[in-house]
Amino acid sequence: MSALAIKVDGKETSIEADSKPTHIFAEQKDIVVCKINGVLRDLWTDLKDGDVVEGISISSPEGLAVLRHSTAHVMAQAVQQVFAQTRLGIGPPITDGFYYDFDPERPFNPEDLEKIESAMRKIVKDGQRFKRRVTTETDALKELAHEPYKCELIGLKSGVGDEASVEVGGTELTIYDNLGRDGQPVWSDLCRGPHLPSTKNIPAFKLMRSAAAYWRGSEKNPMLQRIYGTAWPSQDELNAYLELLAEAEKRDHRRLGTELDLFSFPEEIGSGLAVFHPKGGIVRRAMEDYSRIRHEEEGYEFVYSPHLTKAALFQKSGHLDWYSEGMYPPMILDEEHHPDGTIKRAGQQYYMKPMNCPFHNLIFQSRGRSYRELPLRLFEFGTVYRYEKSGVLHGITRARGFTQDDAHIYCTKEQMPAELDSLLTFVLNLLRDYGLEDFYLELSTRNPEKSVGEDADWIEATEALRKAALAQNLELVLDEGGAAFYGPKISVQAKDAIGRTWQMSTIQVDFQLPQRFELEYSATDGSRKRPVMIHRALFGSIERFFGVLTEHYSGAFPPWLAPVQAIGIPVADAFTDYLDGVLKTFKNSGIRVELDSSDDRMQKKIRNAQMQKVPFMIIAGEEDQAAGAVSIRYRNGEQKNGISVDDAIAEITKSIKDRTQV
RNA sequence: GCCCCCCUAGCUCAGUCGGUAGAGCGUUUCCAUGGUAAGGAAAAGGUCACCGGUUCGAUUCCGGUGGGGGGCUCCA
Secondary structure (H helix, E strand, O other): OOEEEEEEEEEEEEEEEOOHHHHHOOOOOOEEEEEEEEEEOOOOOOOOOEEEEEEEOOOOOOHHHHHHHHHHHHHHHHHHHHOOOOEEOOOOOOEEEEEEEEEEEOOHHHHHHHHHHHHHHHHHHOOOEEEEEEEEEHHHHHHOOOHHHHHHHHHHHHOOOOOHHHHHHOOOOEEEEEEOOOOOOEEEEOOOOOOOHHHHHHOEEEEEEEEEEEEHOOOOEEEEEEEEEEOOOOOOOHHHHHHHHHHHHHOHHHHHHHHHOOEEOOOOOOOOOOOOHHHHHHHHHHHHHHHHHHHHHHHOEEEEOEEEHHHHHHHHHHHHHHHHHHHHHHHHHHHOEEOOOOOEEEOOOEEEEOHHHHHHHHHOOOOOOOOHHEEEEEEEEEEEOOOHHHHOOEEEOOOOOEEEEEEEEEEEEOOOOHHHHHHHHHHHHHHOOOOOOOOEEEEOOOOOOOOOHHHHHHHHHHHHHHHHOOOOOOOEEOOOOOOEEEEEEEEEEEEEOOOOOOEEEEEEEOOHHHOOOOOOEEEEOOOOOOOOOEEEOOOOOHHHHHHHHHHOOOOOOOOOOOOOOOEEEOOOOOHHHHHHHHHHHHOOOOOOOEEOOOOOOOOHHHHHHHHHOOOOOEEEOHHHHHEEEEEEEEEEEEEEEEHHHHHHHHHHHHHHOOOOOO
16 A cells, blocks of 8 residues: 655655544544644544645644534433433534433433433443444435434535534535444434544533523424533543632622622512612612713713603604513503493503613704704613513513613714714723723624615714724624614623623614604704714613622622721720721711621621621721721731721722722 | 423521421520630521412422523513
8 A cells, every 4th residue: 555645733744545643643642633624524534645634632622612512422322322212403512512402202300411421421431433424315314214303404404504514514414423342333423523533532521401492493493402511621621610610600690699688589579670788779879870970071961761651652763563572561541431331531551661762862852953962962870671581581680670871872973983982982991990801892783684774874884883993902793784673783792700701881873763753953054964873871781780790799899889898897895986986987988887896706707797798897906996096807818907097098998989909 | 481490497408208397507685805707505587489289187299370590582
């Protein structure tokens, strides 16, 4: 047999004709898949003269995806071992893991997952080789006749979406056989691949949970049972991932909301409707107050509007046509009846408001407007009510009643670019003031299928948004066709302290409402012109932002937001009066302070303050009293002794004023 | 809305293979006066989410309602 001349990781090499990548990379244990001429392939792939081969490490993004995809396969094999009558859906890799959808005889429960997991461990231990086999549509349909979902995918092959593409994407139809020790197939699955060389290349995995999912993502389709799992190149990395999840759970705003006495969702009120307790109220008010001040400085004017309106307003705005499903049903008022029960006077329908913009439009319209008034920036903390489907509610971040920090800006077309630019800067700087640092921007463009307005207007507005976004020197992600029907938008995505991204602010141009409301202003030449309208929510919802900040800070708010900024802890009862006097001066300086005069021991008081995540503990004992001083203990356990009362106040008020974290 | 799981004291959870319940923390009172993350003791506190059914008997089994969780779909 002749040798083949190929290039491996950039170096010209010569190999035996029947050598495969798995032999080439035999010494590199982390290479689990490769690229041949730029295409991701199995390590068992045949090579030919002139091929350019590149080893892919299990730790690279592509290697991880293959690891997880293969682990999904092992899971499917295990499921069919344990529950023979289970039909297979799809099983792609996802961020940090994988899932596989099944149609089982009955839904899985937690004990089933344990059984499946141990069956998986056996398969991994077995070291089954993943063997690729090219087939034809006819053969595949025959072979997989007992797998109706797979057959459906084969039928769809011509027009596959991205999720199904791991099953049947690519130019060839392939089946992967898992070969047992004797080289005979023990299990097969329709799949595009590529896969790890063998199941023993799966170093660490864990099944996470089972859930339901609609087949091919449509609620019109049957519901399948999905099992989520995760897989990593090492046990350590798996453990680190599980620790991150545990950390996220500790930070969960729903848990912290209870622990720190911030808010609750009394059953009596109803799903998705929160009450804020005094401590949560302080945080919220601090958030709102600062926002008000900054908006005032930026030229916003404050307005108020009612929570209820007659149907006509939302007919005019179009919300009843498009979003009535998301609105609380109407209440009928002022209906009068004849004695026989028939209607004498028809009632009026009133709706809870799901949005503030129609009201702001009415304010704009309340009198004639001149170009001299523009840009007119109307701001409101407007509480809205949306009848969210019960399954989507999530603590305070997805609720049925919430308060938007909502602003609508009316400006001329000429003013729009500058307005968008300064708006985006304002928004980002304000988010930074609240402690978020890491952002990227997303530009959502027109979906021609469902949108209104002139092409030229869309292009102009989209370009103005793009220009404003680029000026920020942040990563800009394009969301092609993702805009709402009435105009393009920019959304600000923020990363929190443990790296999760949250969609925060949105800035949205609206071509629809000014027209529907026939908004006009008098231009310089006396003609009537239609203003451009910009929707802008910074927090989106105060409640949601509250939840995000709670998780970002893990409940340890910076002093300016902390419900209790300083707590007094006397070393012994004898110093309570002294400390009480000191704290009065703290209070007079505007510091939110409490005195722990309970009969707990001081060690216990420190523990309590620590668990309540109070930024400053003000401790006083004999030495402090004698010196007219206090000791400050911080959340990180550090302490400064013998600080004069004035210095202590200065330090605390400075951290509040500067909005720094301590 | 759909699928699965859950609901026991203020909180976190045990428990009852059907005979009306328990811990820790918290709360109250008493003792202890203590220099850096839980001092000690006692007491109070529960229609076992709610409504039906089965049963001699239901917190436990079954059905429904409400609420919560994990996903899917959705998020103007």
